[in-house]
Amino acid sequence: MAATSQASRSGQTDAAKPVRKKRPKLYGKEKPRVYTPPLHQLEPRSPEAEAWTLGYDVIDFAEQVLKVNLFPWQKWLLVHMLELLEDGQLRFRTVVVLIARQNGKSTLSQVLALWIICVWGWPLVLGTAQDLETAEEVWQGAVDMVEESEELAPLIDKVVKVNGKKALEIIRDVENYKQTKRVKTRYKVKAANRKAGRGFTGNLILLDELREHQNWDAWGAITKTTMAQVEALILALSNAGDVTSVVLRHLRRMGHEGAGDPDGICKSGDELMPDLIDLGMESSSDDEEDDEWDDEDEWEQDPESLGLFEWSAPPGCSKWDRGGWAQANPSVGWNPGFTERTLASACKTDPEWVYRTECLCQWSDGILEGPFAPGVWEEGQNVPEAGPDGALQVAQADQIVSDVTIGLAQSSDREYVYMARAGYRADGNPQVELVAARHGTGWTFDYMMHGNRRKRIKAATGQSKGAQVSALIEDLSEAKSDPENAFDVPVEPWQGTDLTNGWSRFMDAVNHKKLRHHKQPPLDLSATTAVLKVFSGGATLPDEKASPAGTAPLMAAVAAFWLLTRKEEHELPPPPPPAAVLATEVEAATPAEANGLGGWSGDIGSVGF
Structure with missing residues (x-):
């Protein structure tokens, strides 16, 4: 007797068993969602297409010499980013690539760097990242490729592995005017800071994770090494940034404008506030100009020489949108270890703003989580108005008209001191604004004493005990008490219960929609992502260590607000004798x-x- 099937035993025949359709395998998109359109027909590969790009040469080098099988998106990018002009020079001098994490950015940069020094012959490739360790890991991967290649290994002249000075030096013979000349080329690494690249003349500059550049210091130091070069390329690779990613945000906006502004980010009004937070404290009544004003125009790129290639999920899509996954992760499915299941697991377990930034390459405004009631921080932002020339500007009603108080805070790495001011508007509501963020502490003395600023400042404060800024507050207090010192701003201590009281009042003002502020990226991100520390009595304070974006910009604003709104205690006169x-x-x-x-x-x- 034939064995009875499990379906038959349960009363269900095989014919009645539902058939589950198998989901087709998810493959990443070869083309980015947003990109600078080419000037020539670059695909499919043909002798005519090869004449307009160096990309096909790099692809052949990767596959035949390095034995690296590039993903479709990497090949597409090389072909388009290395497009040539009529005179044979590279079309782009700056290329920005936006793509989700773990899709192969490092491999792409390694292949390009090795082709530049081993084949094309540019003298110097300079690789950077926000921390030196990351830059050195990418560099080490490139060194391994050369050492494992039968064709390239003999070209190695020297590999310097001293920490902080790592370099790969290649010596190759170049025929020029029927003469053979030995040429040395190098691939060095540096940390992305204000000193990076100074003293060097670079040709290919690799900037990894440009999203971490929260000021223009490193960009200015590194990219200016290419100024004297006829041929040079700056390649910036990054995941999506947030509101503190000032360099990437600026370049992305320019790239989107060149691509027709598909997401509408060029008309959002975000350009109202300069990315460099050194706004000065001038009002319409100030006669003096700040000599140290930093203008974003200084870093303006030539739109014709800037290329943007962005693999990202479309705005407004569900975080479960498989099409968005494929658009932001072009290596999914092509890389055996990177599957749809991997993304699904992250989508299920990650906080939404983390998943969207890291896996969908979507920009976070820092509004999904934070210490305030949902949406109230954004409701307190001032809306810009169009000026006589059509440019956006701060409305007259959104200006501080009273004298101001100053709040100071310092980042946990002691890299920056943030200065905020607080005052009252014409409608009687309080307003806080970031006015400066600079390296070190010494600048704060002269900044507050400068011109008409001093006339408006009533007093300054900052956490006077147990914080990074406490030493600065002590120095300011001593300077105020020194009769021989020109600094005369009153400095008030802020400590103990005044800290938690000040934060409580700040939270109440935000949640009750009584506090106004401009749209300023560092303050917005700090305020909307701060993690609170709860004390035994139930009082809270922003926790610098636990907050993903730090709390210094926020605490500077809280300090200024506390000083503005505090109830001054008047001591009773002593009893009569x-x-x-x-x-x-x-x-x-x-x-x-x-x-x-x-x-x-x-x-x-x-x-x-």
Whole structure:
């Protein structure tokens, strides 16, 4: 007797069993969602297409020499980012690539760097990242590729592995005017800071994780190494940033504008506030200009030489949108270890703003989580108005008209001191604004004493005990008390219960929609992502260590607001001195009267109630 199937035993025939359709395998998109359109027909590969790009040469080098099989998106990018002009020079001098994490950015940069120094012959490739360790890991991967290649290994002249000075040096023969010349090329690494690249003349600059550049210091130091080069390329690779990613945000906006502004980010009004937070404290009544004003125009790129290639999920899509996954992760499915299941697991377990930034390459405004009621921080932002020339500007009603108080805070790495001011608007509501963020502490003295700023400052404060900024507050206090010092701004201590009271009042003002502020990226991100520390009595304070974006910009604003709204305690006058008493009267008084005991002799029975 034939064995009975499990379906038959349960009363269900095989014919009635539902058929589950198998989901087709998810493959990442080859083309980015947003990109600078090419000037020539670059695909499919043909002799005509090869004449307009160096990309196909790099692809052949990767596959035939390095034995690296590039993903479709990497090949597409190389072909388009290395497009040539009529005169044979590279079309782009700056290329920005936006793509989700773990999709192969490092491999792409390694292949390009090795082709540049081993084949094309540019003298110097300079690789950078926000921390030196990351840059060195990418560099080490490139060194491994060369050492494992039968064709490239003989070209190695020297590999310097000293920490902080790592370099790969290649010596190759180049035929020029029927003569053979030995040429040395190098691939060095540096940390992305204000000193990076100074003293070097670079040709290919690799900037990894440009999203971490929260000011223009490193960008200015590194990219200016290419200024004297006829041929050079700056390649910036990054995941999506947030509101503090000032360099990437600026370049992305320019790239989107060149691509037709598909997401509408060029008309959002975000450009109202300069990315460099050094806004000065000038009002319409200030006559003096700040000589140290930093203008974003200084870093303006030539739109014709900037290429943007962005693999990202479309705005507004569900975080479960598989099409968005494929658009932001072009390596999914092509890389055996990177599957749809990997993304699904992250989507299920990550906080939404983390998943969207890291896996969908979507920009976070820092509004999904934070210490305030949902949406109230954004409701307190001032809306810009169009000026006479059509440019956006701060509305007259959104300006501080009163004198101001100053709040200071310092980042946990002691890299920056943030200065905020607080004052009252014409409508009577309080307003806070970041006015400066600079390296070190010494600048704060002159900044507050400069011109008409000093006339408006009532006092300054910052956490006076237990914080990074406490030493600065002590120095300011000592300078104020020194008669020989020109600094005369009153400095008030802020410590103990005043800290938690100040934060409580700040939270109440935000949640009750009484506090106004401009749209300023560092303050917005710090305020909307701060993690609170709860004390035993229930009081709270922003926790610098636990907050993903730090709390220094926020605490500078809280300090200024506390000083503006605090209730000043007035000490009661001392009691008047006792009336003069003649010595003869004291001698005639009883012992109890002389002791001021009101006639009580010490016997409790004599006291009336």
